[in-house]
Amino acid sequence: MPANHVELAIVGAGPAGLAAALEAKAAGVDAVVFDENEQPGGQIFRQPPASFRVVDKSRMGRDYTRGRRLLEAVAAADIRIENGVTVWNVAPDHLACYRDDRSWNIKSDAIILATGAYDRPVPLPGWTLPGVFTSGGVQTLLKSQRVLAGRRVLLAGTGPLNLVLANQLAEAGADVVAVLELANPNLFELMPMAMGPWELLFDGIDYVTQLARRKIPLMRGWTLLEARGTDQVEAAVIGRVDRDWRTIKGSERTLDVDTICLGYGLVPSTELSRLIGCAHRYDAQLGGWIPTHDRYRETSIQSVFVAGDGSGVAGSLVAMEEGRLAGLRAAWRLQKIDDSSFHHKAAPILKRLHQLGRFRTVLDGLSAPRPGLFERMTDDTVICRCEEASYGDCRKAVSEGAVSLMELKPSLRAGMGMCQSRICGPTLVEVVARLTGRPQEAIAPFSVRPPVKPIPMSALLNQDAAE
Amino acid sequence: MTTTNTSARIDSGIQRGAQFRITIDGESIIAFEGETVAAALIAAGHRTLRYSTKRKEPRSLYCGIGVCQECRMMIDGVINTRACMTPARAGMTVKTQHGIGEY
Known part of the structure; x- marks a missing residue:
């Protein structure tokens, strides 16, 4: 059984999570990275399975090479990564993990959420x-x-x-x-x-x-x-x-x-930041509802940090810098580095983020959703793939008085299926905003409840007693 | 079941793990160690992974990263198992899921 206490729990082994782990570990923090996939790298740096042998690296693409560099640094630093683990619940001082039909709790003094994003x-x-x-x-x-x-x-x-x-x-x-x-x-x-x-x-x-x-x-x-x-x-x-x-x-x-x-473009995965209780804001350019954070990636909850696309979509280069910053700040919170050491190390990262941000702002401005994007649906078009609620169903519910996502649930079951609103949620914010003539930021996302991903009931029965 | 000849494994640049067989609705297809069930099925031209509950429409892999839950199948007797996140194992029994699945 894995140790049930860590100083720093990092959720997500993509560019942000791994960069955070490297900085934190270098500062002397006992950090563990949890990730749902069989291997680290996240989506952008996703590697072939361990049983495949790469015989010609030149055919694997630029992300493979950039990813290898990061993964090799992580391996060299002997960072603990728990793969195949679904983090299905989270609170400011612990998280609940699932793997191989077993569930267990990990206590942690600080948490970095680096949960990434998925296709809009x-x-x-x-x-x-x-x-x-x-x-x-x-x-x-x-x-x-x-x-x-x-x-x-x-x-x-x-x-x-x-x-x-x-x-x-x-x-x-x-x-x-x-x-x-x-x-x-x-x-x-x-x-x-x-x-x-x-x-x-x-x-x-x-x-x-x-x-x-x-x-x-x-x-x-x-x-x-x-x-x-x-x-x-x-x-x-x-x-x-x-x-x-x-x-x-x-x-x-x-x-x-x-x-x-x-x-x-991408939508940030914010289930865990919402579940833990972080404040969120709506930013169309960064992918929709995202957790708010200070300059050093700390959220509205002390010792809970966010980094990478899960806190606003900006790509892997930005994600790595944000991860490093969050890792350093977590080390500072855990009193592994002092104020001056933190600022000395953070300065070049902040400078680089500023440069990258300028470029991203142009790109995001070009690619952020515009009104026509949601006008190709017909009444028959399925919005909620799980429960098969259509655009026509939503229109009817709104005409009968629904003004929020919550009010769509009873008649449509939208957001109540297996994907837990990840697929229909971002569209429904747009649809309800348009149909009711209100701004998107007035349409709160579906509330998140554990387990944030489906896990078998048997795992809950097999749950190790919480410490 | 929908089969096509529209997809294929790419052999350049890589050597796959051990080859074995799995069954999809009773039909035997090849898979390689490290492949996901979804990858083996798509490589075999088998795109429809489940039929939706209400409209009974064919559904396939969509997000491919474990988020959308569209690729839910009955794998080794367990319904609602995501084909995109499940590594194929020798002798695995995979069945197209209809609706919420039946035992």
Whole structure:
């Protein structure tokens, strides 16, 4: 049985969590990282399974190389990582873990939540057909499992992930029909990016150049309107959009495809920060509802910190810096380093975050959801995949007086299914805001209750007595 | 069950673990040590993993990272098991889940 007390519990072994662990450990903190996956790395640095042998690193992509560097540093520092563990409950002084049909509690003096993010779900007709995947899901299959999700592939949405994935799919042998990018910025809007940081700018230019070399059309100002097929995807109806991402009538075209990747940016995973009781705020550019925190990543609860995409989507480079900062601040809270040592180490991290932030602000501004994004649903379109509540059902509930997500539950069961509102929640905030004419920040997210992910009842019966 | 020939394993750059077989609704397919059940099924062209409760519509892998719960199947007799998070094991019995699943 794992030790039942740690100084610092870190939830999430992605770039933020691992960077936090490295800093904390270097400062002398007894830190343990908990992660649901079989191996550390999170989504962006996801590695092939341990039983696979990489024989040609050059084929594994840039994230593989960046991830290896971080994972090797973590291995060298002898950081304890508990993989395959679902953290299903959390309080400021402990967390509840689940693995292998067993549940147990860990007491901790400080907690860093580095829970990451997932692809923003955007309902449209046909989006539940087999063959319509999130871009993140297709990339995970590709880079970790080395499995191609389809042959004739269309990518749609917004943001850099689709550009990266299109190249990876083509490299692996898929026929990439096109990348549809909602944003259609003019040069003036992109100008601030020229101030750097350079590596991000070069990454972006490289993705676009590679697409051109492979003759994959990058169609700016276009998007997916509908996926068609009987048992699976057979065709995609696409169309042009205006600056508000509303469909321009008459521009529709149909493409024959067997696979569609939807990448509309990411939504932060905030279940644990909400459950623990941190204050949250709504920020459309950073992905929706996010935990508030001070300059050094401490939340409204003392000794509870947040870092990475789970506290506002900003990508892996930002996540690592935020993780380092949170790890250092936690060490300071645990009195492992003094004030001057903390500030000495934090200064360069803050400077780097400032540089990265400038670049991200432009990117986020281009990719943050615009009104047209949620206008492709018809009354029949499923919003809640678990309970199969449709846009029409929501419209009816609102017309009968519902003004909050809570009030959708009794008639729709939306948010009460197995995903616990992760998929329908972000859309329902938008839908209810639009239908009631209120701002998104007035629409509170669904409340979170433990267990935050489904765990078998037998595990609760097998629960070790809390200390 | 929906099968296609639209997907494949990529062999460049990597050597997979040991090969073994699992069954999907009684049909035997190959899988490799380290693969998830979802990856083995998709590599075999088997996209429909479950049928939804109310509309009885086919559903497949969607998020691929354990969040959306769309890939719930009956795996070795346990319903509501996420195919994307479950490593395949030799001799595993996988069944398409209908609705909330039955024992």
